[in-house]
Amino acid sequence: MIEAEGLSKRFGDVQALEDASFCAADGRITGLLGHNGAGKSTTLRILSTVLRADQGRARIDGHDCALAPLEVRRLLGVLPHASGLYAHLTGRENIHYYARLHGMTKAHAKRAAGELIERLGLDEVADRRTKGYSQGERLKVALARALVHRPQTIILDEPTNGLDVNAVRMLRELLRELRAAGRCVLFSSHVMQEVAALCDHVVIIAHGRVVMSGTPAGILASSGAHDLEEAFVRAAAGEARR
Amino acid sequence: MMRAVCTVFLKEILENLRDRRVILSAFIFGVLLAPVVFAIAASILSKRAVDTLDKPLELAVAGGDHAPNLLAFLLENGVEVKKVELSAEQAADAVRNGEHDFVLLIEEQYVRELAAGSPAPAHLVMDSANSRTTAGAERAQRLLEAYGSQLAALRLMARGVSPDVVRPLDVRTLDVATPAGRALLLLGVMTYFCFMSMLAGGFYLAIDTTAGERERGSLEPLLSLPVSRASLIVGKMLATAAFMSISLLLTLAAFGVVLAFIPLEALGMSANFGLRVILGMFLVMLSFVPLGVGLMTVAASFARSNREAQSWLSAVMFLPIAPIMFAVVSGTKPSTALMAVPSLSQHLLATSLMRGDEIPPVHALVSASTTLAAGGLLVWLAVRLYRREAILG
Numbered sequence: 001m002i003e004a005e006g007l008s009k010r011f012g013d014v015q016a017l018e019d020a021s022f023c024a025a026d027g028r029i030t031g032l033l034g035h036n037g038a039g040k041s042t043t044l045r046i047l048s049t050v051l052r053a054d055q056g057r058a059r060i061d062g063h064d065c066a067l068a069p070l071e072v073r074r075l076l077g078v079l080p081h082a083s084g085l086y087a088h089l090t091g092r093e094n095i096h097y098y099a100r101l102h103g104m105t106k107a108h109a110k111r112a113a114g115e116l117i118e119r120l121g122l123d124e125v126a127d128r129r130t131k132g133y134s135q136g137e138r139l140k141v142a143l144a145r146a147l148v149h150r151p152q153t154i155i156l157d158e159p160t161n162g163l164d165v166n167a168v169r170m171l172r173e174l175l176r177e178l179r180a181a182g183r184c185v186l187f188s189s190h191v192m193q194e195v196a197a198l199c200d201h202v203v204i205i206a207h208g209r210v211v212m213s214g215t216p217a218g219i220l221a222s223s224g225a226h227d228l229e230e231a232f233v234r235a236a237a238g239e240a241r242r
Numbered sequence: 243m244m245r246a247v248c249t250v251f252l253k254e255i256l257e258n259l260r261d262r263r264v265i266l267s268a269f270i271f272g273v274l275l276a277p278v279v280f281a282i283a284a285s286i287l288s289k290r291a292v293d294t295l296d297k298p299l300e301l302a303v304a305g306g307d308h309a310p311n312l313l314a315f316l317l318e319n320g321v322e323v324k325k326v327e328l329s330a331e332q333a334a335d336a337v338r339n340g341e342h343d344f345v346l347l348i349e350e351q352y353v354r355e356l357a358a359g360s361p362a363p364a365h366l367v368m369d370s371a372n373s374r375t376t377a378g379a380e381r382a383q384r385l386l387e388a389y390g391s392q393l394a395a396l397r398l399m400a401r402g403v404s405p406d407v408v409r410p411l412d413v414r415t416l417d418v419a420t421p422a423g424r425a426l427l428l429l430g431v432m433t434y435f436c437f438m439s440m441l442a443g444g445f446y447l448a449i450d451t452t453a454g455e456r457e458r459g460s461l462e463p464l465l466s467l468p469v470s471r472a473s474l475i476v477g478k479m480l481a482t483a484a485f486m487s488i489s490l491l492l493t494l495a496a497f498g499v500v501l502a503f504i505p506l507e508a509l510g511m512s513a514n515f516g517l518r519v520i521l522g523m524f525l526v527m528l529s530f531v532p533l534g535v536g537l538m539t540v541a542a543s544f545a546r547s548n549r550e551a552q553s554w555l556s557a558v559m560f561l562p563i564a565p566i567m568f569a570v571v572s573g574t575k576p577s578t579a580l581m582a583v584p585s586l587s588q589h590l591l592a593t594s595l596m597r598g599d600e601i602p603p604v605h606a607l608v609s610a611s612t613t614l615a616a617g618g619l620l621v622w623l624a625v626r627l628y629r630r631e632a633i634l635g
Binding site for chain 2 (some may be wrong): 051101
């Protein structure tokens with residue numbers, strides 16, 4: 001469960017985020033939709049406690065991101081937009097490293113990494129260095145790394161960027177599985193179809209403000225648009241005019 | 243906290259041991275290159291010095307028939323006289339094109355002037371730009387002057403005057419340099435090489451800590467783990483320190499091996515470079531490791547990219563090396579005040595160890611405490627900088 005209330009963040013002269021509030025519930029996939037530079041990454045970085053909001057507060061399962069960052073990070077699984085694997089380590093070692101940093105014992109970390117490798121079909125490549133991995137394999141390792149401690153809340157920043165069709169499919173399936181298991185999934189995207197295909201709840205963000213949120217059907221109804229793309233463009237344009 | 247530091251440390255060690263670029267720069271280039279270059283330079287230097295001292299002086303003499311007594315004197319002093327037939331121009335050409343190292347030219351009027359008791363002309367044709375032959379030319383010149391003084395003394399005595407009249411000063415030089423001391427200029431360069439390879443050992447790790455992780459996109463997920471940023475960076479800096487220490491130890495060991503094969507004794511030098519001295523130098527320079535780690539990590543954390551960090555660090559590496567270069571050239575002597583200067587104090591202490599000089603305990607104490615304190619400060623600064631939001635770039 002993610003609760004954001006009135007988040008604001010400023011970088012120098014740029015107001016990256018202004019009074020952004022939204023909610024992402026357990027057992028649902030929530031999409032954070034917006035153009036490049038709309039404030040999606042900033043929002044996710046505040047939630048993952050890497051950045052601190054200037055104003056407002058964010059809570060993950062009731063823990064304040066600014067006041068109890070270590071507790072929040074324990075509950076979170078984060079997939080940033082660059083996979084960020086260590087090229088000289090094998091896939092298994094990459095996952096194991098994160099498991100250990102989550103405080104697992106060696107045996108526990110080994111077991112958890114092994115399970116995810118099997119689940120994601122990485123057996124064949126898991127003991128090779130990640131230098132030679134394909135995009136899909138990289139994503140799988142990055143996902144396994146984010147999920148190794150079985151987090152209740154999962155945050156993904158533009159996860160489908162630069163992926164081929166198969167990898168996107170695999171990712172969608174996995175996210176649906178997580179939803180079925182009652183986890184809270186929040187992902188950002190600037191691709192409409194993606195959000196429409198997957199999300200139960202959509203938060204549209206433009207120029208650092210949340211301009212609309214609700215179910216895909218609800219958003220269509222309230223904006224009077226034919227499809228989500230139209231609604232998104234109208235909402236973003238409306239914000240720009242203000 | 244400790245477990246996270248340990249996990250990060252072990253991962254960094256593993257990852258970097260697998261990186262060929264790191265291995266090459268930390269354990270191959272720095273460690274082997276410096277001693278090898280040093281060995282080649284030193285053996286050429288010492289070989290040349292030995293050669294010129296031992297080889298009999300070869301002197302081409304044109305018109306030697308005019309001065310049989312001079313030739314006899316030269317032969318007596320171990321000169322290999324080679325009689326040649328050359329005019330003044332031909333002699334100059336022969337020296338210029340290297341056919342002869344130098345030529346002694348005696349003209350006909352030599353006999354006349356000598357008999358008349360006025361200065362008899364003898365020309366030594368030499369090339370002062372040729373460093374290979376200058377030592378020989380100086381020896382020839384000295385011998386000629388000695389012959390001249392001998393003649394002068396004889397003439398004075400023939401006139402009933404003591405030769406001491408024209409020798410108001412009796413200059414005698416006493417060389418007090420110990421053999422190890424004479425090797426010092428050569429060995430002083432060694433601490434410079436040691437510092438270079440020590441810093442090179444941690445170069446890529448220090449960059450990777452901030453700029454490298456950021457560029458690979460692995461910094462953000464790392465920072466969203468339930469581990470304090472202090473443990474992350476301390477683990478990374480410990481790994482950097484470990485690589486630097488190993489580079490340093492390997493370099494010293496390589497020097498130990500190389501110096502065993504250099505004929506320093508033939509130069510009248512002796513290198514005091516046993517196992518004890520190597521270990522002592524290692525301990526002395528080890529105190530600089532935290533400062534080196536802190537300095538490089540801080541510099542790299544300001545860089546926006548890997549490449550920028552590399553340029554920054556290449557420049558920063560010369561900060562600790564500059565005082566050493568200065569000290570080597572100017573022959574700075576150890577003092578308590580200088581012991582407060584990091585890198586310079588390690589250089590002076592290491593040099594004392596090699597000379598076999600006794601090190602005052604206060605020197606060791608001041609050097610270690612100031613260097614470690616400065617190192618601690620920089621490490622603290624690196625941790626502080628790692629906590630900034632801007633570290634994400």
